[in-house]
Amino acid sequence: MDVYRDIVEVVADASGLMQAKQIVSRTGLLAASAKIEGTRGKLKRLVERGWLTEDRPGRFSLAHRPARASAEGKLSAVPPACRGGLAAPACTSSGALTLLQVAY
Structure with missing residues (x-):
């Protein structure tokens, strides 16, 4: 299971800004404090790498649409x-x- 890919897909499918706890529940994880904080850290990494933006503190959206999946997936x-x-x-x-x- 690729957690980062799941996070990007959930955010891409959202109609607006998303919080970490919303993303956790949509990826099928238990909405426990540890899972939410771990997801928040992954969201911050995705922001640093240009995949997501943090428009407001704790609210994330897609920075751009991925072009397509390569042959390796x-x-x-x-x-x-x-x-x-x-x-x-x-x-x-x-x-x-x-x-x-x-x-x-």
């Missing part, structure tokens, strides 16, 4: 941080970021 797109080359450590040589590169 990895989501790939060029997030704002990677445009123009290797601007961020998570960018690949082609300027693209794969969601599966997000470190746990």
Whole structure:
């Protein structure tokens, strides 16, 4: 199970901003404090890597739509941080970021 992919999919399907506890319940996890805090940390990492935005404190939305899944099943797109080359450590040589590169 790829938690980061699940989080991005839940946020992408949402009609508005989402909080960590809403995302936890939609991914099928128990809405316990530890799960919510762990998810909040993952959300912050996804913001740092350009996949999500935190429009207001604790409220997240999709930063951009992933282009499509590659042959390996990895989501790939060029997030704002990677445009123009290797601007961020998570960018690949082609300027693209794969969601599966997000470190746990």
